[in-house]
Amino acid sequence: MPKNSDYGAEQIQVLEGLEPVRKRPGMYIGSTDTRGLHHLVYEIVDNAIDEAMAGHCDTVLVTMNDNGSITVEDNGRGIPVDIHPKKKKPALEIVLTTLHAGGKFGGDDSGYKVSGGLHGVGSSVVNALSTHMKAEVFRDGKVYMQEYKKGITVGPMTVIGETKKTGTRITFTPDDTIFDTTQFLLDTLLTRFRQQAYLTRGVTIGIMDDRKERTEEDINHPRLYRFRFEGGISAYVRHLNESKESIGRPIWFEKETQDGFVEVSLQYTQAFAENVVSFANNIHTGEGGHHLTGFKAALTRTINAYARSQSLIKEKEDNLTADDVREGLTAVISVRLREPQFEGQTKSKLGNAEMKTAVETVVNEKLAEYLEEHPSEAKDIISKCSLAARARLAARAARDSVIRKGALEGMTLPGKLADCSSRNPADCELFIVEGDSAGGSAKQGRNREFQAILPLRGKILNVEQARLDRMLGNNEVKSLIIAMGVGIGEAIDYSRLRYDRIVIMTDADVDGAHIRTLLLTLFFRYFPELITGGHLYIAKPPLYRVSKGKDMRYAFDEEEKESIFKEWGIVAEELEEIEEESEEEEEELDEEAKAKEKAKPKVAKVNVQRYKGLGEMNADQLWDTTMDPDNRIMMHVTMEDAERADAVFSTLMGTEVPPRRKFIQTHAKTVKNLDI
Ligand code: TSJ
Numbered sequence: 001m002p003k004n005s006d007y008g009a010e011q012i013q014v015l016e017g018l019e020p021v022r023k024r025p026g027m028y029i030g031s032t033d034t035r036g037l038h039h040l041v042y043e044i045v046d047n048a049i050d051e052a053m054a055g056h057c058d059t060v061l062v063t064m065n066d067n068g069s070i071t072v073e074d075n076g077r078g079i080p081v082d083i084h085p086k087k088k089k090p091a092l093e094i095v096l097t098t099l100h101a102g103g104k105f106g107g108d109d110s111g112y113k114v115s116g117g118l119h120g121v122g123s124s125v126v127n128a129l130s131t132h133m134k135a136e137v138f139r140d141g142k143v144y145m146q147e148y149k150k151g152i153t154v155g156p157m158t159v160i161g162e163t164k165k166t167g168t169r170i171t172f173t174p175d176d177t178i179f180d181t182t183q184f185l186l187d188t189l190l191t192r193f194r195q196q197a198y199l200t201r202g203v204t205i206g207i208m209d210d211r212k213e214r215t216e217e218d219i220n221h222p223r224l225y226r227f228r229f230e231g232g233i234s235a236y237v238r239h240l241n242e243s244k245e246s247i248g249r250p251i252w253f254e255k256e257t258q259d260g261f262v263e264v265s266l267q268y269t270q271a272f273a274e275n276v277v278s279f280a281n282n283i284h285t286g287e288g289g290h291h292l293t294g295f296k297a298a299l300t301r302t303i304n305a306y307a308r309s310q311s312l313i314k315e316k317e318d319n320l321t322a323d324d325v326r327e328g329l330t331a332v333i334s335v336r337l338r339e340p341q342f343e344g345q346t347k348s349k350l351g352n353a354e355m356k357t358a359v360e361t362v363v364n365e366k367l368a369e370y371l372e373e374h375p376s377e378a379k380d381i382i383s384k385c386s387l388a389a390r391a392r393l394a395a396r397a398a399r400d401s402v403i404r405k406g407a408l409e410g411m412t413l414p415g416k417l418a419d420c421s422s423r424n425p426a427d428c429e430l431f432i433v434e435g436d437s438a439g440g441s442a443k444q445g446r447n448r449e450f451q452a453i454l455p456l457r458g459k460i461l462n463v464e465q466a467r468l469d470r471m472l473g474n475n476e477v478k479s480l481i482i483a484m485g486v487g488i489g490e491a492i493d494y495s496r497l498r499y500d501r502i503v504i505m506t507d508a509d510v511d512g513a514h515i516r517t518l519l520l521t522l523f524f525r526y527f528p529e530l531i532t533g534g535h536l537y538i539a540k541p542p543l544y545r546v547s548k549g550k551d552m553r554y555a556f557d558e559e560e561k562e563s564i565f566k567e568w569g570i571v572a573e574e575l576e577e578i579e580e581e582s583e584e585e586e587e588e589l590d591e592e593a594k595a596k597e598k599a600k601p602k603v604a605k606v607n608v609q610r611y612k613g614l615g616e617m618n619a620d621q622l623w624d625t626t627m628d629p630d631n632r633i634m635m636h637v638t639m640e641d642a643e644r645a646d647a648v649f650s651t652l653m654g655t656e657v658p659p660r661r662k663f664i665q666t667h668a669k670t671v672k673n674l675d676i
Pocket of ligand 1: 043044045047048051072073074076077078079080095096123167168169170
């Protein structure tokens with residue numbers, strides 16, 4: 001046995017450090033799907049944002065390179081490069097090759113460790129999951145560089161030049177043997193970094209798309225985006241309310257407490273839905289948590305106290321409820337704390353109990369102050385809340401009458417529901433299907449044991465302008481709610497959910513997209529816990545059926561179709577011709593031509609069928625491609641998806657006309673492309 005050389009020992013240490021990351025990537029980044037992939041970028045960017053939050057940089061640039069790699073660069077101090085006295089390695093190398101090493105250097109007093117994305121594991125994880133990573137540090141007049149492969153150093157850190165600037169630049173290429181896909185989506189990055197920029201006011205976050213080939217979605221975007229919001233979260237509130245009729249200007253306040261930093265912005269609108277978004281250390285807490293609870297408690301208390309002090313409410317039973325004071329409310333709550341605990345199904349619920357008091361105290365104090373100082377705005381807010389209270393009483397009366405009639409009792413399942421035979425919700429799935437013909441195929445194709453089908457007809461309704469009580473009157477929505485079994489509004493009881501998985505199955509055309517948006521909005525507004533609980537899915541029917549001889553395959557998008565052709569050795573130029581050669585034309589060939597065809601060397605016919613709707617698939621095809629749990633692809637709906645649908649929906653359906661026109665103008669091209 002050879003003695004352990006230094007080299008060997010080092011190697012082993014590195015392997016011990018990052019091996020588990022490559023073995024179980026999901027444990028460190030949540031998943032290896034497109035979400036996990038994008039998480040890599042967030043993880044790296046979070047480090048740069050930390051530097052900005054500590055007051056050492058103001059610009060972060062993210063570049064999508066043409067070779068599939070991502071570069072993130074900041075103008076901060078540069079990751080320290082001095083040699084660690086015990087480990088005898090540059091700090092830079094330790095940061096990028098040791099698990100959990102991030103943020104432990106320099107001992108600076110930036111206060112809260114802010115970054116960490118969902119799992120807070122740092123840059124070494126990204127390194128471990130990249131076929132290649134390059135770090136460049138601009139510091140002390142020099143440019144330092146080190147490269148890595150799968151988290152292991154390629155060579156020692158070297159000085160590669162001189163510079164006047166300071167900062168850090170990281171370039172990495174995700175490992176395609178780990179990720180299902182390594183294609184980054186500009187749209188996804190934009191959403192994230194726009195949000196990030198709101199949360200770190202004054203910091204510029206740039207996103208540059210340097211890829212030569214861009215996807216259909218991304219092509220509608222400019223190549224360079226720069227987000228910088230001096231207004232911070234109040235600019236975010238303004239953005240969220242863009243398509244709504246707002247009441248006054250966004251209210252904003254912040255305060256440092258002994259338990260952490262609290263920043264809140266809120267603005268009422270004439271809409272009915274509430275949109276309260278919360279963050280802890282810049283991480284979106286979709287499942288809420290104690291900071292949100294504190295906010296709600298303070299809001300109810302402060303508004304009631306003010307209304308009473310102004311004699312706007314007198315009797316005890318006139319008190320505004322927590323729901324009344326949140327109707328039409330848009331708010332962003334951002335807290336920063338030293339040791340955030342993330343809990344819940346998707347680890348997006350803040351578990352630090354002390355943040356309830358922290359937020360509650362700040363909001364009680366600052367909101368009361370605001371109301372005192374702005375009597376006219378205060379009056380408008382109280383009127384809006386009182387209106388909500390009156391509507392609540394009317395809605396209750398309406399709902400009581402509906403319930404009395406038994407319409408929402410589990411007893412009367414809708415006639416059009418083809419229920420499954422299992423009564424164990426954990427096994428059961430509900431497919432919400434658009435249109436009767438698709439419904440027919442789905443009913444025939446399903447597994448009756450555990451799959452139920454509910455066909456919905458046409459445009460269900462305009463939820464934005466409809467109220468809860470009116471919605472109950474809509475038969476399509478009523479059917480859906482009864483089928484799900486949870487009830488609605490104050491009487492909601494998620495434990496009565498009859499299906500573990502609720503699947504939206506719509507056509508891949510504009511109407512389908514519209515109904516999907518509508519349903520997502522409905523769930524987002526009225527059944528958010530079904531989303532956070534992970535119960536909501538979107539079915540993904542194939543776009544193409546391609547066959548060559550006896551070989552038949554389904555393709556879910558353009559790219560997959562191309563790759564099947566590639567596999568079959570068909571090149572793009574031939575493809576065009578082949579696609580045009582449909583079966584019908586073939587039958588029109590006369591006998592003579594057919595004989596000629598036969599004389600040619602035998603080449604298996606390639607056939608491409610594009611599915612325009614679910615209705616074009618027969619029951620077997622629908623089962624095989626879209627419903628069979630062993631075969632199908634389903635998209636898990638996240639709060640972010642639903643939130644985006646909600647925003648689109650508000651823009652399209654809301655009462656404000658100009659943003660709607662603007663939306664249609666900007667997206668006219670996209671919409672046209674969709675409708676084939
Ligand atoms: F970690 C990383 F590689 F992912 C990464 C880190 C990626 C990017 C794009 C930026 C950064 C980063 C780290 N930017 N700025 C810093 N700063 C430090 O690491 C740093 C610099 C100086 C001192 C000091 O006390 O002098 C301390 C720290 C933590």
